[in-house]
Amino acid sequence: MHAVVFVKQVPDSTEVRIDPRTNTLMREGVPSIINPYDAHAVEEAVRLKERFGGKVTVISMGPPQAREVLKRSISFGADVGVLVTDRAFGGSDTLATSYILSQALRKVAEQEPVDIVLAGKQAIDGDTAQVGPGIATRMGWPQLTYVMNIISVDPDKREIVVERKLEGGKEIVKARLPVLLTVEKGINELRYATFPNLLRAARYEVTMWGKDQLAVDPGKIGLKGSPTTVGRIFPPPPREGGEKLPGGDDNPDQVAALLADLLIKRNLIADR
Amino acid sequence: MPEVTKEVLDLSAYKGVWVFLEQVGGEAAPVSWELLGVGRKLAQDLGVELGGALLGYGVEHLAQEAFAHGADIVYLMDDPILKNYRTDPYARGMINLIRKHRPEIVLMGATTLGRDLSGVVATELETGLTADCTMLEIDPEKKLLKQTRPAFGGNIMATILTKDRRPQMATVRPRVMPMPARISGRTGRLVKEELGVQEEDVLTKVLELVKEPGKAVYLDKAEIIVSGGRGLGEKANFALIEELAQALGGTVGASRAAVEAGWISADHQVGQTGTTVRPKIYFAIGISGAIQHLVGMQTSDVIVAINKDPDAAIFKVATYGIVGDLMKIVPALTREFKKRLGTTGA
């Protein structure tokens, strides 16, 4: 079984802080990590390999330093890491990105047919959840998003059954292979990298593909291939109102009574 | 390049504002009506009609509701294949409808279903899609849709435009836009269309649908939310939040920092990567007010912030701010509300 996983390098959002004076993002020293959902996608692919044999190929798009997330994936047990990187890819929106990544997937599949593609349900920096469905659409393969559990895979019948998370419930769905899954964190528990895998990752030379290695149409990549453009960037609009209630620290009971009065007066809660 | 030029020339062929009317089992998702509310305004500013795209099986009754919430036309695809949501037939139905009727704008809810569907439709139509918009307006001169969303992990908003492709597609989360008034008796035109997909061609099958109402935290429906953040310091202190929520009959929310710390489960998270909420009263306790948190709660009617740092960003959006130590203030509030509301709490 050949599984391909798409991973993205993102800033570690839990470390991002807002400068209280300037109200801007403090980026300095914010470490980059593998998008947390994608780490679970890699883990799931490695588990499929353990069950069915075969191999795991991991693909990422980004600047040269995004190599790190591929090495990290190798340490989780992936076999091959490919970084899709080119200045010409800069400024790609989700449509252009899914095009470039689908061309990379085609190239991987030419070398060895692909059965399952996995990705995180979304990236924590952009949050769009659009690239996975975009890739599936371009390949003409079925997609199963928000997967919580792979119930069964039948490589001979070319079928997969998964559990998908829905609002206020879940569903069990069957699909034909090849298929693209986007996964929730709850799909598995990450394991510690084994020593041999860590060693392999440290020495691993990531394969790099640019626009010349991929059959990409120059009109479909980068800014030119992106239908969306950023028109204006501005600070969030201030909200009206804003009244500081006195006595927070010295007299909490008094401020509590004052707040209760205000909320009751506005008919938001009912006095007894 | 010649390809692109041709599409620029075609733009005027696209007219009208559409909303994808999301439903599950014949029950409409409220975000569908919220989108008709904002869609109505966009259609007015453009001088065009507001359409609804309704796909499902046995869902014709929802067309009347769509008219009552502002739609002028409803395009209906009613087919047994559409009984349960599946990406492929729904996407093909939407794509066929859009290719045939050419709306200039298509809005969808940023729900699980809407996110699954919108990416496929936009990719197939090779057009722009902006996720999780918090503001939608028409540029008065260029007549383009200005799609504003919180940008890229930063403390900023960005306005996104889709200049030379159509339709301009955007998703909006539930509860971000206000629910429009329902005008009973308001009517419109119903246009029935064939789906034109055979079951054999669909590569997925839904084997089972399980509802888990007990497990869901209905943050987006709560009228009072009491949220705690990193300022609580440790897991045990989160009980203070739960006690206050109980005294008020409210629901517990949290910042991402509190969720990441493992103090409370992720389905309580409010914000960009959590739920967007619009309660009558929102308490932000020990929460600094990062933009990713603010976008999920700043349209609440009344915001009460408690923070020991007088310069915390949360005070900029707070209706009532209390500067001080939450360890003292929150128990005082719980006592006071129990007394005033006659609740007992735990």
Ligand SMILES: Cc1cc2nc3c(=O)[nH]c(=O)nc-3n(C[C@H](O)[C@H](O)[C@H](O)COP(=O)(O)OP(=O)(O)OC[C@H]3O[C@@H](n4cnc5c(N)ncnc54)[C@H](O)[C@@H]3O)c2cc1C
């Ligand atoms: C792409 C992206 C998506 C994100 N999505 C979300 C999201 O959906 N939701 C979300 O919440 N965050 C999200 N974040 C994270 C966000 O940027 C902040 O890191 C997070 O909201 C901070 O949580 P906090 O306010 O609880 O913690 P902090 O920012 O650490 O604030 C703690 C506050 O508690 C106050 N405090 C401390 N002790 C006391 C005390 N004893 N009494 C009173 N006050 C006290 C402090 O003054 C401080 O203001 C996202 C970030 C990124 C990059």
